[in-house]
Amino acid sequence: MKVAIFGLGYVGCTAAGCITAQGHTVVGVDVSEGKVAAINDGRSPVHEPGLADLIAKARAEGRLSAVREIGAELDDCDIAIVCVGTPSGVDGAHNMSYIAQVTRAIAGAIKPDRAAPLTLAYRSTMRPGTTEQIILPIFRARFGDDTAKVVELVYNPEFLREASAIKDYFDPPKIVLGTLDGTPSANMERLHEGIDAPVFHVGIREAEITKFVDNTWHAVKVAFANEVGRVCQNLGISAAQVHKIFVADTKLNISPYYTRPGGAFGGSCLPKDVRALQHIAADIGANTHLVDSLLRSNEAHKHHQFQQVVQGLEPGAKVLLVGLAFKADTDDLRESPAVDMARKLLDAGYRLHVYDPGLKPENLVGANLGYAFAFLPSIESLLVDKATAESGDYALAVATNRLVDTLDLGGVPVIDVSAIA
Numbered sequence: 148m149k150v151a152i153f154g155l156g157y158v159g160c161t162a163a164g165c166i167t168a169q170g171h172t173v174v175g176v177d178v179s180e181g182k183v184a185a186i187n188d189g190r191s192p193v194h195e196p197g198l199a200d201l202i203a204k205a206r207a208e209g210r211l212s213a214v215r216e217i218g219a220e221l222d223d224c225d226i227a228i229v230c231v232g233t234p235s236g237v238d239g240a241h242n243m244s245y246i247a248q249v250t251r252a253i254a255g256a257i258k259p260d261r262a263a264p265l266t267l268a269y270r271s272t273m274r275p276g277t278t279e280q281i282i283l284p285i286f287r288a289r290f291g292d293d294t295a296k297v298v299e300l301v302y303n304p305e306f307l308r309e310a311s312a313i314k315d316y317f318d319p320p321k322i323v324l325g326t327l328d329g330t331p332s333a334n335m336e337r338l339h340e341g342i343d344a345p346v347f348h349v350g351i352r353e354a355e356i357t358k359f360v361d362n363t364w365h366a367v368k369v370a371f372a373n374e375v376g377r378v379c380q381n382l383g384i385s386a387a388q389v390h391k392i393f394v395a396d397t398k399l400n401i402s403p404y405y406t407r408p409g410g411a412f413g414g415s416c417l418p419k420d421v422r423a424l425q426h427i428a429a430d431i432g433a434n435t436h437l438v439d440s441l442l443r444s445n446e447a448h449k450h451h452q453f454q455q456v457v458q459g460l461e462p463g464a465k466v467l468l469v470g471l472a473f474k475a476d477t478d479d480l481r482e483s484p485a486v487d488m489a490r491k492l493l494d495a496g497y498r499l500h501v502y503d504p505g506l507k508p509e510n511l512v513g514a515n516l517g518y519a520f521a522f523l524p525s526i527e528s529l530l531v532d533k534a535t536a537e538s539g540d541y542a543l544a545v546a547t548n549r550l551v552d553t554l555d556l557g558g559v560p561v562i563d564v565s566a567i568a
Contacts, residue, residue, distance in 0.1 A: 148338065149171070149172045150166055150171050150173050150338070151228070153228070153253070154177060154232065154271070155183070155213065156192075156193065156232065156513060157193050158230040158270055158271075159230035159231075160186075161198060161316060162230060162270070163175050163186070166338070167211050169340075171338075173210065173212075174213065175212070175214075176220065177213065179215075179512060179513065183214060183215050186202065187212060189206035194477055194478040196311075198313060220256075221258075224265060226266045226268060226335070226338060227253060228269075229246070229268070229271055231245040232513070232514060233245065233419075235418075240422075240423055241419070246269070246277065247285070250281070253267065254285050254288075254289050259293065266301060267299065268302070270303055270304060272304070272420060273355055275355040275356045278352075279327070279351065283300060286298055301332050304355075309473060310476045318342075321344055322346045323347045323357050324336075324346065324348050325349050325354020326351060329350040362417050362420040366417045367437065367438075370412070373444070379568060386408045409565040413473055414482055415473075415482065418445075421438065449491075452488070452564050452567045453492070456492075457492070457497070460543055463497065464497055465497070465541050466545060467531075468485065468544075468547065469502050470502075470503055470550045471485045471501050472485070472505060475548040478506050478510065480523075481518045482518070484564075485547040486518075488547065499529055500529060501526075501529040502530075502532075502554070503550065508527050533553075541556075544556050546562065546564065546565075
C-alpha cells in the first residue's frame with residue numbers, strides 16, 4: 148500500500164520507519180523544512196534506537212519521501228495517518244488546533260471521485276468525541292452526503308515507549324481500531340498484518356479514550372508507588388521489600404512494571420494526558436479526586452528527590468547530572484524529571500554539569516526545542532563530554548538513568564534517583 152503520514156515527530160517518524168520495513172511505501176508530510184530535508188537525505192529527524200537505519204534503508208530503496216505540503220500526494224494513497232501534536236492548552240485540555248488544520252488540508256486535497264475511500268487514521272491523542280465533533284464536520288462541509296464514499300475515518304492509538312518504540316510497534320500489547328460504526332477497517336487490518344497482538348474493533352469514542360485510560364493508569368501506578376515509598380522511608384521500612392511483596396500478587400495487583408517506587412513520571416504523554424483527563428472530568432461534572440492529585444503528587448516527589456540528593460551537600464558544590472533526556476537513548480526533554488532536577492540544582496546555587504551524549508541542542512526541533520530552552524535556557528553551557536564527566540572533579544554525581552553505567556566516575560559518590568523512594 149501507499150501510506151501518507153502527517154507529522155514527522157517521534158510517533159510519525161517511527162511509523163514511517165516501521166511501515167516501510169513492512170514493505171509499504173510512505174510519504175511524510177510536515178511543515179518543518181528541517182524534518183523534511185532530513186527524511187529526504189535518508190536521516191531520522193529524531194533520535195530513537197534503530198530508527199536511523201530503517202529511515203536510511205527505506206530512503207535508499209525508494210520507499211520513503213517527505214514533502215512540506217500535500218499537493219497531489221493523496222491521489223494514490225490507500226491510507227493517511229495523522230500524527231501531529233496535541234499539546235496541553237492553558238486549561239489542561241489538549242490543543243486541537245493542529246488536528247483541525249491538518250484535517251482541513253486533507254479534506255481540501257482529497258479528490259471527490261476517488262475509486263475507493265481514503266482510510267484516514269488518527270494516532271494523535273484526542274478528547275473522546277473529537278472525530279465526530281471536529282473532524283467529521285470538516286469533511287461533511289465539503290463532501291456532504293458523499294463523505295463516506297470519499298473517506299473512512301479511523302482512530303488507531305499507538306502504544307510506543309521512547310527508546311523501545313520500534314520493538315513496541317511490532318510487538319504491541321494490543322491493537323485498537325476505532326471506526327464510526329465499530330466495524331473493521333480492511334485497510335487498517337492489512338496495515339497490521341503479521342503483528343501478533345489482541346485486536347479490538349470498537350466504536351470511535353472507545354478508541355479515543357484508550358490512551359487517556361492507559362496513560363492515566365500508568366501515572367496512578369507511579370504516583371502510588373512513590374507515595375508508599377516515601378511513607379516507608381520515613382518509617383524506616385524497606386520500600387524495596389514492600390514493593391516485592393506487593394507485586395507478587397499478580398492476580399489482584401496487576402503488573403509490576405510501573406508500580407515501583409523510584410523516578411517521577413514525565414515525558415510527552417503521561418503529564419499532558421492526565422491534565423486532559425482532569426479537564427474532561429471537570430467539564431462533565433465527574434469527580435476524579437485521585438486523578439486530580441496525580442500531578443501534585445508527582446511534583447512533590449520531584450522535590451522530595453531533590454532534597455534527598457542535596458542532603459549534606461556543601462553549598463555551591465560541583466555536581467554532575469548524568470542523563471537529562473526523559474529516557475536514555477533519546478533526546479526528548481519534554482517534561483523530563485531530570486530537567487526539573489537540573490533546574491532545582493541551579494536555583495539552589497550548585498555548580499552543575501550535565502552528561503548526556505545523545506543530546507545535541509542544535510538537533511532539537513519543535514515542542515522539544517521550545518521546552519528545552521523555556522525550562523533550561525542554559526542547556527548548551529551545561530553539557531560536557533565524557534572525558535570531563537570522568538575527570539573526578541565533582542562532589543556528587545546524580546544518575547537519572549542507566550547512562551551512568553557507561554562512565555568511570557572513580558571515587559565520586561553517585562546517587563541514583565530511581566533508588567530514592
